[in-house]
Amino acid sequence: MVELFARLTPMRWIVGIAALLAIAVSVWQLESERRGIVIAPVPGTGATPATVYRLKDAPPAPVVIVSHGFAGSRQLMQAWSLTLARAGYAAVAFDYEGHGRNPVPMSGDLDSPEGTALLLMAETRRVTDAALAQPWADGRVAILGHSMGSYIAIREARDDPRIAATIGIAAANDSITATEPPNLLMINGEWETRLATDPLEALQLADPSAQLGDTVGDPATGTGRRALLAPDVEHIGVIWSPTALRETRAWLDATFGRTSGGPVVEIGGWIALLLVGIVALAWPLARMRGQTEAPRPAPLPRRRFLIVALLPAVAVPLILAPFRTQFLPVLVADYLAVHFALYGAMVLALLAWWGEVRWAGWREIGRILALAALVALYTIGVFGFAMDRYVTSFYPIPIRGLIIAAMAVGAVPYMLSDALMVEGGRAPVWRSLVSRGAFLASLGIATALDFHRLFFLLLILPIILIFYLLFGTMGGWIGRATNRPAGVGLGLGLFLAWALGVTFPMFQAV
DSSP: OHHHHHTOOHHHHHHHHHHHHHHHHHHHHHHHTTTTEEEEEOTTOTTSOEEEEEETTOOOEEEEEEEOOTTOOTGGGHHHHHHHHHTTOEEEEEOOTTSTTOOSOBOSOTTOTTTHHHHHHHHHHHHHHHHHTSTTEEEEEEEEEETHHHHHHHHHHHHOTTEEEEEEESOOSOSOOSSOSSSEEEEEETTOSTTTTHHHHHHHHHOTTOOTTOEESOGGGTOOEEEEEETTOOTTGGGGOHHHHHHHHHHHHHHHTOOOOSOOOOOHHHHHHHHHHHHHHHHHHHHHTOOOSOOOOOOOOHHHHHHHHHHHHHHHHHHHTTOOOOOSSBTTHHHHHHHHHHHHHHHHHHHHHTTOSOOOOHHHHHHHHHHHHHHHIIIIIIIHHHHHHHTSOOSOOHHHHHHHHHHHHHHHHHHHHHHHHTGGGTSOHHHHHHHHHHHHHHHHHHHHHTHHHHTTHHHHHHHHHHHIIIIIHHHHHHHHHHSOHHHHHHHHHHHHHHHHHHHSOBBOOO
């Protein structure tokens, strides 16, 4: 053990200690926001997983139904659930069909307002019925939704006369009139693009002269309208915006004649610090394994590198364009798995053709697999635990295990090829940018060739970019410390398959 710690330079000691402190402080702060709050399942919701957040030993209170957006989950909305619980409300968050730990896939017609939306509205009403039947509910109810959840919430509030107030977060100006839904508060991020003008447009339906920040009507009588932009946030960041949380709490208080004080739950910064701390800790941990005797291969010549990087980017989407991949009950995941697999196989074949992939012997293969297991354990176990508890659902229900396995068939060879192309983090920066940029461009080409079917790939591109930034950096640290890029690629491939397998919404056409 002493020898392991002796391998760390003073700078790695400093980074390691700072990372551990960041993790400890973040966990302390995040857990403190949960103290005194009852977080328990809501019975009677059928297959829909639902959770109530409420103050311990509090009297019956108004219920606020909290609905997440596309590819989200109950955990993603914890800032709202905890803030409302601390204000004395009973916040009920749930996983929509196809999301989080809900075992029922989404179904219906995604392109039709009378398709999938109606099924999700029916699910929302089942959760509302179950919540209002509980002893901690006083019979009054409001609804809050983010993005896709706001679309469902607004439409459900128009149809369900029990709902006294509606809060649309990152919402579109759809299904809104001058009077419906009742008591509407719309909050979008200041850095939203397409949706930045929707709150004002919705407000001016009731009063053409109204401006952002104005209140039209009276929320106490059910006629209220208010719209604003949360500063310095975009479509996702608005989920943790203190401004949005305070405005929501005040709007509900005005609706139900209550008074809430004190700070709102500001956990966005602590979540970011925790995840950065976990990633940063990998830098000193990688060196504790020690520099290995595995030789560093000679870099691939520039001309060959460009061929290997660019040829699959063009060829793979063209090869796959005529085929319809529909073997997984998940939106575009089956296509992505095949794209990963073919892309990785083509890169590995080209590298093998030029002698860049060689049999290393059973002993070295064992070391590569051991390193891959450590990388997968750290990313899925440590980083994944933090994600599941504080950010979004990350540990799968059984049916998602099959999806993860299918994704791994593609993600593992792709990440193996990626690690070899960037030489385990030793390649010049331009090579990393070209190699990974070519893959993102390849997905863009595939989407352009079949936009209607593969539109949701556009939502995945930012996720893969963040994966490159965070875990590509982590992989570089480990690869440089061990001289085993294959082990890094295999481990990160398993993690990528896991991350995509648990976040893709499940969908089954009927």
